[in-house]
Amino acid sequence: MLDPAVAFTFNSGHEAEIATPGLPATTCVRPCSSPGVVATEPTLRSLFLLQLAETFAPPRAIFWEGDAAGHVFHVLEGCLRVSRVLQDGRRAILGFGYAGDLLGASFRSCCPFTAEAVTPVRLRRLPRRRFDALVDGSRDLRSLLLSEISSEMAAAQDQIIHLGRTGARERVATFLLNIARRSGAEMVAPVEIDVPFGRLDIADYLGLTVETVSREISKLKRDGLISTTGPHKIVLRRLRGLRDIAGIDDADEPSGDTITHTATWRYSAKTGEHRYA
Amino acid sequence: MLDPAVAFTFNSGHEAEIATPGLPATTCVRPCSSPGVVATEPTLRSLFLLQLAETFAPPRAIFWEGDAAGHVFHVLEGCLRVSRVLQDGRRAILGFGYAGDLLGASFRSCCPFTAEAVTPVRLRRLPRRRFDALVDGSRDLRSLLLSEISSEMAAAQDQIIHLGRTGARERVATFLLNIARRSGAEMVAPVEIDVPFGRLDIADYLGLTVETVSREISKLKRDGLISTTGPHKIVLRRLRGLRDIAGIDDADEPSGDTITHTATWRYSAKTGEHRYA
DNA sequence: CGTTATTTTGACCCATGTCAATACGGGTGG
DNA sequence: CCACCCGTATTGACATGGGTCAAAATAACG
Numbered sequence: 001m002l003d004p005a006v007a008f009t010f011n012s013g014h015e016a017e018i019a020t021p022g023l024p025a026t027t028c029v030r031p032c033s034s035p036g037v038v039a040t041e042p043t044l045r046s047l048f049l050l051q052l053a054e055t056f057a058p059p060r061a062i063f064w065e066g067d068a069a070g071h072v073f074h075v076l077e078g079c080l081r082v083s084r085v086l087q088d089g090r091r092a093i094l095g096f097g098y099a100g101d102l103l104g105a106s107f108r109s110c111c112p113f114t115a116e117a118v119t120p121v122r123l124r125r126l127p128r129r130r131f132d133a134l135v136d137g138s139r140d141l142r143s144l145l146l147s148e149i150s151s152e153m154a155a156a157q158d159q160i161i162h163l164g165r166t167g168a169r170e171r172v173a174t175f176l177l178n179i180a181r182r183s184g185a186e187m188v189a190p191v192e193i194d195v196p197f198g199r200l201d202i203a204d205y206l207g208l209t210v211e212t213v214s215r216e217i218s219k220l221k222r223d224g225l226i227s228t229t230g231p232h233k234i235v236l237r238r239l240r241g242l243r244d245i246a247g248i249d250d251a252d253e254p255s256g257d258t259i260t261h262t263a264t265w266r267y268s269a270k271t272g273e274h275r276y277a
Numbered sequence: 278m279l280d281p282a283v284a285f286t287f288n289s290g291h292e293a294e295i296a297t298p299g300l301p302a303t304t305c306v307r308p309c310s311s312p313g314v315v316a317t318e319p320t321l322r323s324l325f326l327l328q329l330a331e332t333f334a335p336p337r338a339i340f341w342e343g344d345a346a347g348h349v350f351h352v353l354e355g356c357l358r359v360s361r362v363l364q365d366g367r368r369a370i371l372g373f374g375y376a377g378d379l380l381g382a383s384f385r386s387c388c389p390f391t392a393e394a395v396t397p398v399r400l401r402r403l404p405r406r407r408f409d410a411l412v413d414g415s416r417d418l419r420s421l422l423l424s425e426i427s428s429e430m431a432a433a434q435d436q437i438i439h440l441g442r443t444g445a446r447e448r449v450a451t452f453l454l455n456i457a458r459r460s461g462a463e464m465v466a467p468v469e470i471d472v473p474f475g476r477l478d479i480a481d482y483l484g485l486t487v488e489t490v491s492r493e494i495s496k497l498k499r500d501g502l503i504s505t506t507g508p509h510k511i512v513l514r515r516l517r518g519l520r521d522i523a524g525i526d527d528a529d530e531p532s533g534d535t536i537t538h539t540a541t542w543r544y545s546a547k548t549g550e551h552r553y554a
Numbered sequence: 555c556g557t558t559a560t561t562t563t564g565a566c567c568c569a570t571g572t573c574a575a576t577a578c579g580g581g582t583g584g
Numbered sequence: 585c586c587a588c589c590c591g592t593a594t595t596g597a598c599a600t601g602g603g604t605c606a607a608a609a610t611a612a613c614g
Contacts, residue, residue, distance in 0.1 A: 054551060061553075066537030084438055087526045092438040108427045110536045112434060125542075125551065142413065149426055150385045156433040157389060161361055161369040163440035164484030168602065199561060207441030212602055214562055230611070231561060249364045259387045260343030265402075274331060274402065276340075445570070476593060486571060491594055507579070508593060 044102060044144050047134050048074040051124040056080075056117040062103070065114045069107035072131040075099055078121035079196045083204065084113045093205040095155070096197065098182060105131070106149045119196045163207045166247070171206040172216040173245040176226065180236055191236045199231065321379060321421050324411050325351040328401040333357075333394040339380070342391045346384035349408040352376055355398035356473045360481065361390045370482040372432070373474065375459060382408070383426045396473045440484045443524070448483040449493040450522040453503065457513055468513045476508065 053076055056062055062073065065084055080097040094113055097103055103115060107128075126134075135141040162171055179193045195202075203213045217234075220226045225241045228234050236242060243250060265274050330353055333339055339350065342361055357374045371390055374380055380392060384405075403411075412418045439448055457468045472479075480487045494511075497503045502518045505511050513519060520527060542551045 063542070063553075064538050064540075068536055068539075068541050070541055084434070086438065086442060086524060088524065090442045092441045094434055094437055106423075106427050106430055108424055112431050136416065136419065139413065142419065146383075146426075147385055149423075149430070150383050153383055153426070153430060153433065154389050156430065156437065157361070157371055160371055160433065160436050160440060161363065163437060164369045164481075165363060165367045198559095204441075209603060210561075211563085211604080215602090218562070232611095247363060247365065259345055261341050262345075263341075264345050264347055265340075276338075475591095487593075488572080488595085489570060492570095495594070 042138060042141060044105070044135070044141060044148065045074055045100070047131065047141075048124040048126055051126055053122050053124050056121040056123070058117050058119060060117050062115040062117065062121070062123070063111050065111055067111045069104060069109060069111050070128055071125040072105050072107075072128060073103040074124045074126075075101045075103060076122040076124065078117060078123075079119045080115055080117050080121050081197060081201055081205075082113050082115050091204050092207070093201055095159075096201075096205070102148060104128075105145060106152060118201065168206075168208055168212050168216050169219070169245055170247055171208065172202075172213060172220070173225075173242045174248075175202065175206060176220075176234060176236060177239070177242055177246055177248070187239060191239070193234050193236065195232050195234055319415060319418060321382070321412070321418060321425065322351055322377070324408065324418075325401040325403055328403055330399050330401050333398040333400070335394050335396060337394050339392040339394065339398070339400070340388050342388055344388045346381060346386060346388050347405055348402040349382050349384075349405060350380040351401045351403075352378045352380060353399040353401065355394060355400075356396045357392055357394050357398050358474060358478055358482075359390050359392050368481050369484070370478055372436075373478075373482070379425060381405075382422060383429060395478065445483075445485055445489050445493050446496070446522055447524055448485065449479075449490060449497070450502075450519045451525075452479065452483060453497075453511060453513060454516070454519055454523055454525070464516060468516070470511050470513065472509050472511055 056078075062080065063071075075097055077099045079099075080103075081093050082095050082097060082103075083091055083093045085091045096118070097115070103123075104111070135145050162174060166174075176193065179195060180187065180191045183191075183193055185191055185193075197205075199210045199213050202208075203210045206213065217226070217228070220242075221228060223241075225238045225245075226234055226236055263276060265276055267274050333355075339357065340348075352374055354376045356376075357380075358370050359372050359374060359380075360368055360370045362368045373395070374392070380400075381388070412422050439451060443451075453470065456470045456472060457464065460468075460470055462468055462470075476487045476490050480490045483490065494503070494505070497519075498505060500518075502515045502522075503511055503513055540553060542553055544551050
């Protein structure tokens with residue numbers, strides 16, 4: 001397993017690398033020509049540096065499912081949710097986005113979901129065409145983009161496993177641990193996490209109902225694994241216990257890229273076959 | 278919704294374009310140099326043409342979760358499943374692969390799941406490095422790869438919605454319709470579909486148990502929506518009814534790329550803001 | 555400080571899981 | 585070609601996790 005809480009079309013760059021608001025006019029002349037737009041070390045996120053930042057107040061949508069995918073976004077600050085609704089109104093939240101995340105990098109013709117601000121969101125946008133052109137122009141950036149998307153896939157697959165094969169308690173525990181991991185503060189003492197979204201969002205994300213989410217949280221409190229100060233501040237008291245519930249083997253995937261098996265495919269010129277050893 | 282049954286790290290190329298086994302030695306000298314490996318119209322799948330085909334007998338694995346991601350595969354024929362297991366043995370099937378699918382194109386350092394043959398599978402493989410190099414060398418191929426991966430994402434997200442927000446009946450109906458769609462035979466009269474996988478595979482794919490899957494299928498039979506000739510041959514009799522159960526609005530996403538909203542973001546040089554209209 | 559949305563808790567029920575028995579089907583060997 | 589056998593599928597009886605409906609408690613906000 002890798003990173004269940006990581007949202008889909010964005011991926012936090014581990015370092016939030018929030019740029020200072022003042023435009024760094026030092027490096028580049030104009031944001032339109034293609035070669036070497038940013039002088040230093042080009043990352044996907046640095047492409048956005050020249051764009052002005054916008055703010056979205058909480059329930060406002062950044063874009064809607066079905067919209068033409070005209071822009072790619074870099075979240076500077078705040079928190080958003082990404083969701084889809086079935087015809088009859090049922091909603092599923094596909095993931096959450098945080099500062100540092102890229103949003104929309106993997107869209108093709110249209111947005112496959114709606115993105116809405118949960119807390120005030122500050123972000124920069126880049127027209128799709130420009131983003132694509134810039135990325136396509138650099139081998140490094142192309143590689144970074146693929147990695148980015150690959151992590152999204154991994155996260156989506158984790159989510160599939162959880163939704164398909166785990167119970168409410170397990171999902172809630174995993175969810176809390178993932179928020180903690182995201183928050184940077186690494187995993188030792190009692191960790192206080194900030195849960196900006198409401199219970200309904202959590203429920204729609206975990207494939208449960210508000211009531212079940214609430215009950216499971218209460219149960220965890222009763223068992224002394226967590227404690228709360230209001231619905232949006234949760235203190236994880238016994239990480240070990242939470243991890244047990246979440247079914248994390250410990251020593252299990254600390255970095256998501258661990259290779260467990262060492263056997264691999266060898267080609268034998270002699271027999272003309274591939275074999276696994 | 279797009280394509281729930283589409284598996285994850287492959288995507289059928291709509292045309293299975295199964296190459297004739299005899300190697301087409303006409304176009305290219307050797308499979309090692311980079312520029313213009315295949316003369317005609319380069320597609321991702323044509324990159325594999327010079328590789329010899331291998332066969333995997335049914336329960337054999339093509340690779341295991343955690344393996345180094347050393348190859349990319351092109352499925353020529355047969356059917357495979359892609360799965361992950363939790364520490365306690367619970368298994369989730371992330372998707373199924375069919376002839377025409379690409380497998381492993383989106384991996385980075387290691388395989389995020391296990392792939393096993395369900396029926397005898399014929400495929401060609403390409404070392405990752407070569408695949409990456411070839412794709413990276415052509416703008417068209419890069420674009421095709423991104424589209425490919427983007428569809429995988431879409432499929433994964435559909436699956437997330439189903440697992441999180443629909444009931445057993447709905448999932449089974451959707452599943453049957455998706456197999457039918459895959460099988461090419463387009464959607465009119467009674468469609469007979471071939472279900473190569475066992476009930477356990479279906480259950481692990483839909484996040485249910487064997488018993489529930491079996492019961493739902495029996496119920497659909499009782500209601501006259503389908504009929505069977507053995508567990509692997511199912512005739513869809515009332516597509517409309519199945520679609521209703523599956524919650525498909527009809528006129529809903531026939532092609533997955535439909536743009537529903539036409540509003541979009543406009544930049545106003547005057548106010549210096551983006552607005553949605 | 556009142557008003558409203560959100561969260562929590564309780565009582566109840568249903569869909570789905572669990573356990574167990576039976577029936578089917580596909581392959582093998584006679 | 586048939587009989588047997590074993591793995592898979594189906595069906596039944598029962599248990600239970602989580603959904604539903606409703607009310608109370610708490611938090612958010614003007």
